[in-house]
Amino acid sequence: MPRASVREQIVDAAYEQFHRHGYNAAGVKLITDSAGVPKGSFYNHFESKEALALVVMDRYGESRHLETLADKKVLALTRLREHFEFLAKDIVDFGYERGCVYGNFSTEAADHIPAIREGVRTGFDHWADAITAAIREAQEDGSITSSQDPGTLGRFLVNAWEGAIVGERAAKDGSSFAAFFTVAFDTLLR
Amino acid sequence: MPRASVREQIVDAAYEQFHRHGYNAAGVKLITDSAGVPKGSFYNHFESKEALALVVMDRYGESRHLETLADKKVLALTRLREHFEFLAKDIVDFGYERGCVYGNFSTEAADHIPAIREGVRTGFDHWADAITAAIREAQEDGSITSSQDPGTLGRFLVNAWEGAIVGERAAKDGSSFAAFFTVAFDTLLR
Numbered sequence: 435m436p437r438a439s440v441r442e443q444i445v446d447a448a449y450e451q452f453h454r455h456g457y458n459a460a461g462v463k464l465i466t467d468s469a470g471v472p473k474g475s476f477y478n479h480f481e482s483k484e485a486l487a488l489v490v491m492d493r494y495g496e497s498r499h500l501e502t503l504a505d506k507k508v509l510a511l512t513r514l515r516e517h518f519e520f521l522a523k524d525i526v527d528f529g530y531e532r533g534c535v536y537g538n539f540s541t542e543a544a545d546h547i548p549a550i551r552e553g554v555r556t557g558f559d560h561w562a563d564a565i566t567a568a569i570r571e572a573q574e575d576g577s578i579t580s581s582q583d584p585g586t587l588g589r590f591l592v593n594a595w596e597g598a599i600v601g602e603r604a605a606k607d608g609s610s611f612a613a614f615f616t617v618a619f620d621t622l623l624r
Numbered sequence: 625m626p627r628a629s630v631r632e633q634i635v636d637a638a639y640e641q642f643h644r645h646g647y648n649a650a651g652v653k654l655i656t657d658s659a660g661v662p663k664g665s666f667y668n669h670f671e672s673k674e675a676l677a678l679v680v681m682d683r684y685g686e687s688r689h690l691e692t693l694a695d696k697k698v699l700a701l702t703r704l705r706e707h708f709e710f711l712a713k714d715i716v717d718f719g720y721e722r723g724c725v726y727g728n729f730s731t732e733a734a735d736h737i738p739a740i741r742e743g744v745r746t747g748f749d750h751w752a753d754a755i756t757a758a759i760r761e762a763q764e765d766g767s768i769t770s771s772q773d774p775g776t777l778g779r780f781l782v783n784a785w786e787g788a789i790v791g792e793r794a795a796k797d798g799s800s801f802a803a804f805f806t807v808a809f810d811t812l813l814r
Contacts, residue, residue, distance in 0.1 A: 533731060
């Protein structure tokens with residue numbers, strides 16, 4: 435197998451380090467050290483840490499597999515549940531640490547760095563749109579009887595999920611995820 | 625009026641700097657500079673930045689005015705709405721910046737600093753308990769007909785609020801708060 439390009443090594447390392455330490459604590463030196471490349475090589479590939487963060491956010495977005503929310507072979511309501519179960523597994527597998535890259539960047543960097551704020555906003559919007567479309571389908575196929583506006587509910591569920599992660603990073607006991615699944619699927623998506 | 629003690633000046637400055645810059649970016653030097661006291665005076669009053677963060681979290685908790693959630697002179701459902709309106713105003717007044725100290729510390733520091741994680745967990749627990757008690761009262765006085773377990777709903781609402789803040793820090797357009805109030809008060813607390 436060919437050796438990953440230096441650029442690719444930097445992106446892989448940044449993905450890991452941003453996720454583990456957050457935006458501010460993961461400096462260029464930490465990222466290049468972790469990638470095993472000279473710090474000087476960084477600026478051959480990226481204009482700034484900020485530019486790298488945008489690439490990482492795109493890759494994180496892809497890893498959320500939003501396409502499964504549009505997979506017509508599966509009942510829309512089942513897709514919604516499986517989507518959140520997939521996201522929960524990711525967090526539980528890291529011992530409730532690290533959180534969501536979008537949420538971390540929003541909390542840590544959105545106030546100060548307009549490009550990151552814009553990247554997070556776009557990421558949340560795409561995600562809420564994918565959930566909204568699945569809710570609309572489930573309302574149309576009759577598996578959800580609630581007539582709540584799907585766009586409002588989609589936005590609400592994205593945020594409620596982000597907040598459940600914030601709760602779990604403090605409690606690490608599964609109670610916030612359990613409350614999310616109970617309220618989301620027993621009340622809101624009915 | 626007597627001059628605030630050095631300790632008090634440090635706590636005031638830390639409250640501001642942690643809220644504005646987050647835990648990691650607000651170093652001891654930034655805090656003492658902002659307090660207008662010598663950096664050397666810090667360790668006469670606090671063992672560590674971490675110890676100061678715990679004091680700031682307590683003060684932040686007091687500023688949330690959870691006691692109003694237990695004020696029997698006001699209908700419990702009204703108290704719940706006024707509580708979240710109060711929290712929303714705080715964020716909107718800062719132009720959707722800064723967020724919630726608990727949420728910021730959970731995201732930035734809980735993974736790495738056990739005492740901070742414990743402080744955030746306790747803060748969220750007290751808050752969820754106060755909301756849970758008000759929900760239970762509203763179920764008892766008949767203003768909420770939903771029979772959802774109040775503890776589950778209380779925890780869910782705390783997290784959904786934290787997530788709405790995460791959403792607003794990216795979008796800064798009021799859409800996440802609007803979705804919160806619509807879903808929370810038109811569906812969940814009915």
